[in-house]
Amino acid sequence: MSAYLITIATLIAIYAIVVCGLNVIVGFAGQISLGHAAFFGIGAYSAALLATKGGLSFWTALPCVIAVSAFIGLLLGLPSLRVKADFLAITTIGINFIVEALFLYVPFFGGALGIGGIPRVMFFGIKLKGLAFFYLCLFFLVVVILICWWFRRSWAGLACFALREEESAAASMGISPVRFKLLAFVIGTGMAGLGGALYAHYIRFIAATDFAFPVSILFLSMVVLGGMGTLWGPVLGALILGALPEIFRPLVDYRFLFYMVLLLIMIRFQPGGLLGERSAVRRVLASIIPGAHQ
Amino acid sequence: MSQALLDIQELSKYFGGLKALDQVGFNVMGGEILGLIGPNGAGKTVCFNLISGVYRPTAGKIYFNGQRMDGTSPHQVAHKGVGRTFQIVKPFGTLSVVENVLVAKGITKYNRFSRIWSTWKSKAEINEALEMLERVGLKDLADRQAGLLPLGNLRRLEIARALLVGHKLLLLDESFSGLRHEEIVQLEELIRSIRETGITVLLIEHNMRVAMGLCDRLVVLDHGSKIAEGRPQEIQQNEKVIEAYLGRKEASDAA
Structure with missing residues (x-):
């Protein structure tokens, strides 16, 4: 694989991890969040700070990073207990802007210059870069998918589905x-934090704009496109929306126009997403492989 | 009055200036079927929502099994063994019928952090859920999407869910409305068989023939106040009740 392809693949794997987390909040528990990039950012910034200022290795910092993201997710999940649907969407947008502003204006977070010089991940004395780092991301993606798979089968998951459908x-x-x-917020934001840590150690220079509101829209688009509440939907969504801008390089300036049009088309014709129940993809799969609807 | 399962004392609920329920008190004895009846807007569903914890009473007390229960949140009321249905059915629409029942089966898990991580997709759990569906006559529809069922089936699904939660008290909010005659007969049979198992039933009913035939006792509400309480035969002849439903005699003469 060329270095270019590896870069795209690595970013898609990181996005897939973050979007799986968003799917737990939006798809499983039905709590709309338009501020998921904030938690991606909180993960990235805490990983960057622990590595550069704290001198911790990626591996010792990782549990702290996930804990910090999940704890802040818990705090910021509290509004969801009071506001619902559209109002929750607006509130989470607000959270995204506040977190971005804190990164941008508080000197401790590096201000407009962001944080640079983040070291590479070491694994038994070897610097992980290129293909090796991609495999690391893939490993974490598998772990995240396994957690989601189990969550869907657990009583906790069933309770979340029930809340999504009819709270009273x-x-x-x-x-x-x-x-x-x-619980859904904690799991979802914890996964965003994990993705953020991987992102920080991969890009090795982070700034507030990497975690701005449009990134949240991108994440939500990935969930909706792939299929809210499905297991593989977020991965497929991340794959498609992560790869398309690269394939259509000349159109990169119109990316968000494209996302919005895609979202509208999806909501009109396939509201359950590409992998949602009774979607066209699923019907085709079911006709090829009997019993694939499970 | 010693073994009252549910003891409601001077219960009031005001919404601003509107007295939805005003100093209503009655007992539900263990093992009986008590009917809560009254014209539209009498406060029957408000009373249910107070018992099940959806609303907090403005004043008054609710005792369940001798323990104070008013102001308890809905999920904690459920954990005490009180199951309820809703006047406007609330299925978990995108889940299948059997999954709807499994949600209710999970009541033994939701309060223990260590238990919520085990799976519900086990043969034993699903078979028990199917048994419950068989009891309410929905076994053939187990794999259907719940949101697509007709009203009669949804009412039975709600009862199946409520039964798994309410092993002590079952609150049925107009479970008969919108049903065909043969469905009503089946449901009456089901409610009698539920009582046989020792579960107390408190139900709201608009269909007088059903309420009179099914209930041991009736409590009549009108404009938020209790106007009568007693056996069905007594209620039938109660002047206040006739007045509440049909209007005053003078008024009808004048017309």
Whole structure:
């Protein structure tokens, strides 16, 4: 593989990890979030700070990074207990702008210059770069997918599905809306934090604009395109929306126009996403492989 | 009055200036079927929402099994063994019928952090859920998407879910409305068989024939106040009740 392809593949794998996390919040628990890039950023910044100022290795810092992201996700998940649907979307946009502004204006976070000189990830004395780092991201992606797979099969996942469908009915069946919504936020933002740490150690220079509101839109587009609440949807969404701008390089300035048009088309014709139930892709798959609808 | 399962004392709920429920008190005895009836807007569903914790009462007390229960949040009420259905059915629309029942089966897990990580996709759990569906007559539809079922089936699905939660008390909010005659007969049978298993039933009903035939006792509400309480035969002859439903005699004479 050429270095160019490896770069694209690595970024897609990182996006897929972050978007799987968003899918837990939006797809499983039904809590719309337009501020997911903030948690991607919190992960990246805490990994960068722990590596440059704290002198910690990627591996010792990683648990802290995930814990910090998940804890802030818990705090910022609290509004979701009070506001719903459109209002939650607006609130999460606000959270994204506040977090971006903190990164940009607080000197501790490097201000407009961002944070540079982030070291590469070491693995038994070997610097991971290129293909090796891609495999590292792929490994974490597999872990994240396994967690999502298990979550869908667990009572916690079922409780989240019930909350997504009918909150008052779910509560009448002993499901605490507070507990399970926050659980989804913690898992989802923890995954965003993991993605952020990988991103920081890969790009090795981060700035506030990497985690701005348009990035949140990109993440949400990936979830919607692939299929909200499905297992593989976020990965497919990240793959398509991560690769398309590269394939259509000349159109890169019109990227967001393209995302928006794509979103509108999806919502009109395939509201469940490419891998949603009864989607065209799934029907084709089911006709080729019997029993594939599972 | 010693073994009242549910003891409601001077319960009031005001929405601003509107007295939706005003100092209503009654008991539900263990093992009985109690009907809550009254004209539209009498406060029946408000009363249900107070018992199940959706609303916090403005004043008054609710005792369940001798313990204070007013102000408890809905999911905690469920954990005490109180199951409910909704007047406007609330299925988990995109989940299958059997998954809807499994959500209710999870009540034994949701309060323990260590238990919520085990899987619901086990043969044992699914078979138990299918047994419950068989009991309410929905087994053939187990794999259908719940949101696409007709109303009669959804009402039965709600009862199946509520039964798994309410092993002590079942609150049925107009479970008969919108059903055909033969469905009503089946549901009456089901509710009687539920009572046989020792579960107490409190139900809201608009269909007088059903309420009179099914309930041991009736409580009648009108404009947020209790106007009568007693056996169905007594209620049928109660002047206040007749007045609430049909209007005053003088008024009808004048017309």
